[in-house]
Amino acid sequence: MQSTGRKLLSWINSPSEKHGIRFTADRRSWDFWSYQRLSDLSHRVAAGLVANGVSAGDVVSIVERSSPHFVATLFGTMLAGATPSPIAPPMTFGDQETYAEHVAGLLTVSQPALVVTDSDLAAPTSELTGRLGLRPPVPVTELADTPGSVPDRPLAPAALLQFTSGSSGRARGVRVPYRALESNVEAIRRWLRMTEEDVTASWLPVHHDMGLIGCLITPMVNRSEIWLMQPEDFIRDPARFLRCFGEDGARLTAMPTFGLRYATRRVRPKALANCDFSEWRAVIVGAERISPEALDGFTELLAPYGFRRRALLPAYGLAEATLAATGLPLAEEWRGLRVDPTSVELGGIVGEDSSGRQLAGCGRPVDGVTVRILGPDDTPLPEGHVGEIELCGDSVAEGYASVESSDSLTCLSDGVLRTGDAGFLSDGQLFVLGRLGDALKIRGRSLFAEDLEVALNTTVNVPEERMAVVLGERGGTPTAVAVMERAQPDWLTGAEPLLRQLTEGADVAVIDAPPGTIPRTSSGKPKRRSLWRSFLHGDLPEAAPPQTASAAPATTGGSDD
Structure with missing residues (x-):
C-alpha cells in the first residue's frame, strides 16, 4: 500500500481490543464494538465490494445510518481501493420528494459503481438508482456475508467524495485526497492535544464533514473511544448526550450552535443532578455563524456542574477545506467583538461599537492552513479590514467532482480556496460575517x-x-x-x-x-x-x-x- 493513507488506515492494521465505538442500541443501552471487531467487518465488506465488481478508483455511495455497518462500509471501500461517498439517509429529510431530488442530484454527480445501504433502505433507494440507470443498491449485510478476499490494491486518488451542505446553491461533490484528509486529521489532533484516553461523543450525522471527519475518523485514527448517537436520539433526549460527558467520561465533541441552543432549551437541571463536567475539555462549535448568546446559554446551563467556559472552541471550516480551517486554542476563552454595523464595508476597516452586534471569534488557523482576507480587487488586506476569506494549505481539497457551472461563490483553484464568505482578522483570530452572495449593499x-x-x-x-x-x-x-x-x-x-x-x-x-x-x-x-x-x-x-x-x-x- 502506498505511503499516503497509512496513518488513516493504521487503526485497521493494528486494531485495539480495548478501545472502540459505542453505538446507541435503544433509549437506555449502548452496543460496544471494539476496533478489532470493526476491522474484521471492514475487511469482510471490502471483500464483498470486490466480489460485486467494484474496481480500483470507483466511487461507492453509502446511504446508511450511524452504525457499525457505516464504519465498515466507509473503511471497507478504502481497503477495496475505491472512494467512499457518504449520503444522508432519508430520515434526515421531512419531505421524501425533496429527499429523492436531493439524492438523485448527488448520484448524478458521483456516478457510483455501487450504492450500499442499510437493509431497510434498499427498496426505496432502488427506485432512485433505477431511474438514473445505476445498479440496484446492495445491503451492507449482504456484502459482509459475500465470500472472497481483498486484493492488494493501491488507494484511490480521493479518500472521500464529500458533498457540500448546499446552503448557497446545489450541493457540490468535493474530491478530498488522502494527503488533505490526513493533514486535517493530524491538525485537529494537534489542536486538541488528543491522547488515546480522550473519549469523543457525538450525535452529528456521519454523512456530514463535521460528524464524519471531526467526530468519527479523527478519534478512530487517534485510537480513542467514541460514544456515537443517532441525530434523532439527540433530538429525543439531549440530556442523554450530555451524560456521556457528565457520567461516562467523554471529553471531546463538536456541534453547530443549533445543538447548543437545543440542549439549553430542552434539558432541565434535574436531568444533570449526578453529572460532573469538569473534565470536559472541548466543544468545537461551527457549521454556521456562531451565536455568542448560544455559547453563553450553554455555559449557564452546565456551569453549576463544573463546565468551564474555555471548553467552548468556536471554529470555522467547510467541505472544500476537508473540515477545520480555524479554531480557538485550548485553554483560551472565546471572545466577542461588538461591531459597528455602519462600518461593515468590503475593503474597509471594521469599527467597534459597544452597542453594536456581537460576533464570536472563530480562532486561529489550524496547522498547515493559511488564512487571508482579500479586498474587492483581490489584494490581501491587513487585520481589521473586511473582505473575502481565502484559504490555502495541505488540507484544501483537490477540486470538484463536476465542472458544471454552479451558483456558488466558493471555488477551488490550484490549492487555493476562495470561500465566498466575508470576514476579517483581529488579533490573529478570524471573525466571520456571512456569505457574500447573501448581502445587500446599502x-x-x-x-x-x-x-x-x-x-x-x-x-x-x-x-x-x-x-x-x-x-x-x-x-x-x-x-x-x-x-x-x-x-x-x-x-x-x-x-x-x-x-x-x-x-x-x-x-x-x-x-x-x-x-x-x-x-x-x-x-x-x-x-x-x-x-x-x-x-x-x-x-x-x-x-x-x-x-x-x-x-x-x-x-x-x-x-x-
Missing part, C-alpha cells in the same frame, strides 16, 4: 442575511430554527424577505418595522408560512438561494405588498448569485 456598507436573523431573534424573539431571511433584487429594487414558519402575531407585527429600519429603504416582505416551507440542508442550515427563487416564482404564501420608502437608495450584493 450606502456603501454590506448588510448580511445573518445580521437580520440575529436582529429578529434578539429583538422580536423569533426562534432561529423557525425563520430565514433572504436578500436580493426584484425588479431592480433591493428586497429583504423574512420567512417565518407558523409565525406568532407579535413576530409579524414586530418584524416589518425592524427590517425597514435596518435595510434603509429596501422593499420588505414578511411571510407567515407553514412548517417545512424553509428548505434546509441536512445539517440544518437554510438554503437561501432556493428560498429566494421560490419567492421570485410566487411559490411562497402571500405577503403584505412591499412598500418602498424614498429615503435611501440601495444596491444588491447579489443574493441570487
Whole structure:
C-alpha cells in the first residue's frame, strides 16, 4: 500500500481490543464494538465490494445510518481501493420528494459503481438508482456475508467524495485526497492535544464533514473511544448526550450552535443532578455563524456542574477545506467583538461599537492552513479590514467532482480556496460575517442575511430554527424577505418595522408560512438561494405588498448569485 493513507488506515492494521465505538442500541443501552471487531467487518465488506465488481478508483455511495455497518462500509471501500461517498439517509429529510431530488442530484454527480445501504433502505433507494440507470443498491449485510478476499490494491486518488451542505446553491461533490484528509486529521489532533484516553461523543450525522471527519475518523485514527448517537436520539433526549460527558467520561465533541441552543432549551437541571463536567475539555462549535448568546446559554446551563467556559472552541471550516480551517486554542476563552454595523464595508476597516452586534471569534488557523482576507480587487488586506476569506494549505481539497457551472461563490483553484464568505482578522483570530452572495449593499456598507436573523431573534424573539431571511433584487429594487414558519402575531407585527429600519429603504416582505416551507440542508442550515427563487416564482404564501420608502437608495450584493 502506498505511503499516503497509512496513518488513516493504521487503526485497521493494528486494531485495539480495548478501545472502540459505542453505538446507541435503544433509549437506555449502548452496543460496544471494539476496533478489532470493526476491522474484521471492514475487511469482510471490502471483500464483498470486490466480489460485486467494484474496481480500483470507483466511487461507492453509502446511504446508511450511524452504525457499525457505516464504519465498515466507509473503511471497507478504502481497503477495496475505491472512494467512499457518504449520503444522508432519508430520515434526515421531512419531505421524501425533496429527499429523492436531493439524492438523485448527488448520484448524478458521483456516478457510483455501487450504492450500499442499510437493509431497510434498499427498496426505496432502488427506485432512485433505477431511474438514473445505476445498479440496484446492495445491503451492507449482504456484502459482509459475500465470500472472497481483498486484493492488494493501491488507494484511490480521493479518500472521500464529500458533498457540500448546499446552503448557497446545489450541493457540490468535493474530491478530498488522502494527503488533505490526513493533514486535517493530524491538525485537529494537534489542536486538541488528543491522547488515546480522550473519549469523543457525538450525535452529528456521519454523512456530514463535521460528524464524519471531526467526530468519527479523527478519534478512530487517534485510537480513542467514541460514544456515537443517532441525530434523532439527540433530538429525543439531549440530556442523554450530555451524560456521556457528565457520567461516562467523554471529553471531546463538536456541534453547530443549533445543538447548543437545543440542549439549553430542552434539558432541565434535574436531568444533570449526578453529572460532573469538569473534565470536559472541548466543544468545537461551527457549521454556521456562531451565536455568542448560544455559547453563553450553554455555559449557564452546565456551569453549576463544573463546565468551564474555555471548553467552548468556536471554529470555522467547510467541505472544500476537508473540515477545520480555524479554531480557538485550548485553554483560551472565546471572545466577542461588538461591531459597528455602519462600518461593515468590503475593503474597509471594521469599527467597534459597544452597542453594536456581537460576533464570536472563530480562532486561529489550524496547522498547515493559511488564512487571508482579500479586498474587492483581490489584494490581501491587513487585520481589521473586511473582505473575502481565502484559504490555502495541505488540507484544501483537490477540486470538484463536476465542472458544471454552479451558483456558488466558493471555488477551488490550484490549492487555493476562495470561500465566498466575508470576514476579517483581529488579533490573529478570524471573525466571520456571512456569505457574500447573501448581502445587500446599502450606502456603501454590506448588510448580511445573518445580521437580520440575529436582529429578529434578539429583538422580536423569533426562534432561529423557525425563520430565514433572504436578500436580493426584484425588479431592480433591493428586497429583504423574512420567512417565518407558523409565525406568532407579535413576530409579524414586530418584524416589518425592524427590517425597514435596518435595510434603509429596501422593499420588505414578511411571510407567515407553514412548517417545512424553509428548505434546509441536512445539517440544518437554510438554503437561501432556493428560498429566494421560490419567492421570485410566487411559490411562497402571500405577503403584505412591499412598500418602498424614498429615503435611501440601495444596491444588491447579489443574493441570487
